[in-house]
Amino acid sequence: MDPLSESGMRTPHNGAVVQRRSKTRSYRQSYRSCLGTASRLGVTPALTARRLNASRRAAKPQNLADKVNPEHLALLVKAEWQLSYVTPLYQFRHTQLRSYSRQLAAFIVAEKQQGLAVEVSELHNSYRVSLSVVQGLTESEDDAETVLIQIHSKPMFARQDEPQRSVWSGWLTCVHGSPEYLRSLPKDFTCLPLFGSRGPEYLSRVVKSWFQKTFDCCFGSLEINHTSLQWFAALWTDCHSQSHIQHLRMLWTIPAAPPLQITYTVDPQDAWDLWNSVRKEATAAVTEDAASIDLEEVTGFLQALKSHFYRHFRLDLSAGTLQQVSTALGSAKSSGRIKMSNSRHVIATLTLLTECALLRMPI
Amino acid sequence: MYDTSKLLLQRLVRRIPTQMLKATLDKWGRLTVEQRQAMDFTQSKWALTQKLLSVCEENKLTLTHLAELEMIHAMENPNQGMWYTFQLLEPENDAQSVELTQFKQQFKCHLSELLRQMSVKIKKHTDEAVWIRIALGSSFSKPNHLKPTYVVHYLQTPYVFVRNLTSKLKPLLSQALTLATRHQGVKEANLSGRNLTSIRDLLMRQYQQVFPTKYHSPPEEEDQPVLNQHIEKEQGGVAAHRRHMAHQAFGDGMLPQLQSAVYMLDTKFRDPNNRTMTEREETFKCVVKFSSINLLESLRSCASSGIASAPVTPLLSSIPLKGRNYFVVTDNTPGPSSQGHQTQN
Numbered sequence: 070m071d072p073l074s075e076s077g078m079r080t081p082h083n084g085a086v087v088q089r090r091s092k093t094r095s096y097r098q099s100y101r102s103c104l105g106t107a108s109r110l111g112v113t114p115a116l117t118a119r120r121l122n123a124s125r126r127a128a129k130p131q132n133l134a135d136k137v138n139p140e141h142l143a144l145l146v147k148a149e150w151q152l153s154y155v156t157p158l159y160q161f162r163h164t165q166l167r168s169y170s171r172q173l174a175a176f177i178v179a180e181k182q183q184g185l186a187v188e189v190s191e192l193h194n195s196y197r198v199s200l201s202v203v204q205g206l207t208e209s210e211d212d213a214e215t216v217l218i219q220i221h222s223k224p225m226f227a228r229q230d231e232p233q234r235s236v237w238s239g240w241l242t243c244v245h246g247s248p249e250y251l252r253s254l255p256k257d258f259t260c261l262p263l264f265g266s267r268g269p270e271y272l273s274r275v276v277k278s279w280f281q282k283t284f285d286c287c288f289g290s291l292e293i294n295h296t297s298l299q300w301f302a303a304l305w306t307d308c309h310s311q312s313h314i315q316h317l318r319m320l321w322t323i324p325a326a327p328p329l330q331i332t333y334t335v336d337p338q339d340a341w342d343l344w345n346s347v348r349k350e351a352t353a354a355v356t357e358d359a360a361s362i363d364l365e366e367v368t369g370f371l372q373a374l375k376s377h378f379y380r381h382f383r384l385d386l387s388a389g390t391l392q393q394v395s396t397a398l399g400s401a402k403s404s405g406r407i408k409m410s411n412s413r414h415v416i417a418t419l420t421l422l423t424e425c426a427l428l429r430m431p432i
Numbered sequence: 433m434y435d436t437s438k439l440l441l442q443r444l445v446r447r448i449p450t451q452m453l454k455a456t457l458d459k460w461g462r463l464t465v466e467q468r469q470a471m472d473f474t475q476s477k478w479a480l481t482q483k484l485l486s487v488c489e490e491n492k493l494t495l496t497h498l499a500e501l502e503m504i505h506a507m508e509n510p511n512q513g514m515w516y517t518f519q520l521l522e523p524e525n526d527a528q529s530v531e532l533t534q535f536k537q538q539f540k541c542h543l544s545e546l547l548r549q550m551s552v553k554i555k556k557h558t559d560e561a562v563w564i565r566i567a568l569g570s571s572f573s574k575p576n577h578l579k580p581t582y583v584v585h586y587l588q589t590p591y592v593f594v595r596n597l598t599s600k601l602k603p604l605l606s607q608a609l610t611l612a613t614r615h616q617g618v619k620e621a622n623l624s625g626r627n628l629t630s631i632r633d634l635l636m637r638q639y640q641q642v643f644p645t646k647y648h649s650p651p652e653e654e655d656q657p658v659l660n661q662h663i664e665k666e667q668g669g670v671a672a673h674r675r676h677m678a679h680q681a682f683g684d685g686m687l688p689q690l691q692s693a694v695y696m697l698d699t700k701f702r703d704p705n706n707r708t709m710t711e712r713e714e715t716f717k718c719v720v721k722f723s724s725i726n727l728l729e730s731l732r733s734c735a736s737s738g739i740a741s742a743p744v745t746p747l748l749s750s751i752p753l754k755g756r757n758y759f760v761v762t763d764n765t766p767g768p769s770s771q772g773h774q775t776q777n
Contacts, residue, residue, distance in 0.1 A: 346709045377716060381761065
């Protein structure tokens with residue numbers, strides 16, 4: 070199973086067919102086999118599939134204002150993004166962004182004329198696309214730089230001097246991706262596994278299909294699973310001492326008839342005290358790496374919250390599903406929507422999401 | 433003035449579904465026979481509005497007449513908007529004998545003493561409820577008919593239901609109500625919901641209740657075939673017991689529709705595994721909100737399926753028992769406290 074050889078022959082843009090007849094040694098390892106048990110029989114990824122990292126560093130708030138363009142940062146924190154995972158992009162060059170912008174704009178217009186991307190209420194006749202690099206979000210050398218995509222347009226019957234408004238934005242990023250995996254990728258592949266988009270659905274579809282055609286990649290929806298939501302609850306609560314979280318709100322749905330929704334909002338100081346008490350007990354023995362948080366602590370924290378609930382209502386929240394976690398620092402929904410409200414914690418959130426995306430990718 | 437009438441009429445026509453419009457207009461009775469016959473209800477709402485505007489001009493109808501029309505529609509469709517419940521306290525000796533004319537007169541009299549610019553309409557509904565529509569103005573402006581407050585009271589009961597109450601009207605309304613109904617005070621009853629009929633049924637226990645009995649009633653006919661004899665033998669008794677406890681806590685059959693229940697928890701965190709938190713002096717504060725399209729049904733099904741352990745905790749069973757859906761829970765009171773809270777306006 071070597072999809073690379075096929076993809077080498079399919080990318081039309083450079084003309085030259087790159088032979089990817091892989092030598093026995095240089096199989097690109099699947100992400101799972103990088104991390105999981107070294108299984109030479111590992112053709113069934115499911116067996117070697119690893120969970121998310123069982124421990125991660127505590128999020129340090131970073132003042133991104135001096136590292137990242139403030140306009141870009143403002144764009145990132147103001148909206149709620151719909152997430153997808155992306156497989157590595159073939160022959161994506163950060164230097165050719167202007168050419169890509171023009172190609173994408175032309176592609177959108179072509180799709181509209183074919184009638185594939187039509188939205189009845191919005192009649193736009195010209196699109197201006199801009200792809201730009203957002204520097205400063207990534208720290209490690211293995212991460213590719215984040216790319217921001219914006220589509221501006223003017224409604225058909227607008228006046229001449231009316232400026233174009235942004236109708237769609239998206240970004241591709243990789244923050245603290247697993248170095249082993251990133252280094253195992255062949256040279257021509259750029260890994261930007263996390264894609265966030267905001268705007269009309271038809272434009273998202275067009276952008277994705279352009280990327281798929283141009284860089285031979287695959288997009289898929291990224292749902293935030295239960296464990297990741299628990300991580301968000303813990304990580305955001307952990308930040309309370311640096312940035313006031315205002316509340317810790319969790320939304321559970323219970324499968325009753327009709328379905329029951331439970332919103333459990335905890336006072337921030339109490340959540341912080343509870344979190345500390347869970348951490349102190351779990352890491353009583355190991356004090357050297359106080360900055361790292363274990364999955365056990367996270368599940369212990371959630372379990373404590375659930376048991377407090379049970380003591381009053383005798384209703385076990387584990388019977389339901391956790392759908393949403395939100396604090397003043399952001400909100401994460403299990404449907405794959407994320408909002409990062411505080412610029413100082415953007416990197417921590419993106420790190421967790423990059424990991425989810427890398428795990429979710431099929432290759 | 434005239435613009436407000438137009439606006440009110442437009443809003444009414446937009447809000448009332450076309451199938452009900454004819455009946456409502458007939459009930460209103462302000463159109464002549466020819467005008468009624470000339471109305472073509474297959475036209476668009478915009479065309480109907482224009483026609484009605486010209487009819488109203490012809491008949492020289494004013495804002496008060498339109499307010500009547502709105503009231504008729506509101507009485508036919510009580511399950512809209514958000515209703516809040518109040519309870520009258522400490523009835524005087526003659527509270528039981530207050531009847532409609534006396535109430536109307538007293539209420540209008542007291543309220544007009546307190547307020548200059550207002551418009552009050554009182555009507556009695558077929559189910560013995562007294563509906564009051566209040567449009568409030570200020571010393572500088574005429575009554576605002578676009579945002580009226582509706583009050584529903586069942587005479588001889590201590591319950592009052594209010595929709596769209598403003599903070600300005602609240603103290604005046606409380607005073608007028610207590611005086612008119614011969615009580616000493618009024619307090620918030622901590623029950624709110626979208627369905628007026630449901631919250632009324634809940635408070636007045638007009639739903640099918642199950643009373644605790646020593647001997648359970650004989651099991652009903654099973655309409656589903658028993659899937660597995662072994663499972664049935666082991667689990668059947670337990671499941672039936674759970675179901676019985678659930679029905680005992682919440683009731684049988686169709687339950688009144690509540691949309692949400694809010695608990696403000698302010699209790700100490702007690703967990704044998706977590707010594708730090710248990711020893712903590714301060715309480716653990718959190719807010720829990722249950723919501724569903726029919727909350728009592730959901731809770732009952734949680735209890736019978738075992739998601740909520742049986743017997744149902746008093747916090748949840750207080751919803752139908754005490755007829756409230758807002759609770760402040762502290763450690764001092766054995767169950768949910770009955771302290772009031774700020775009104776949501």
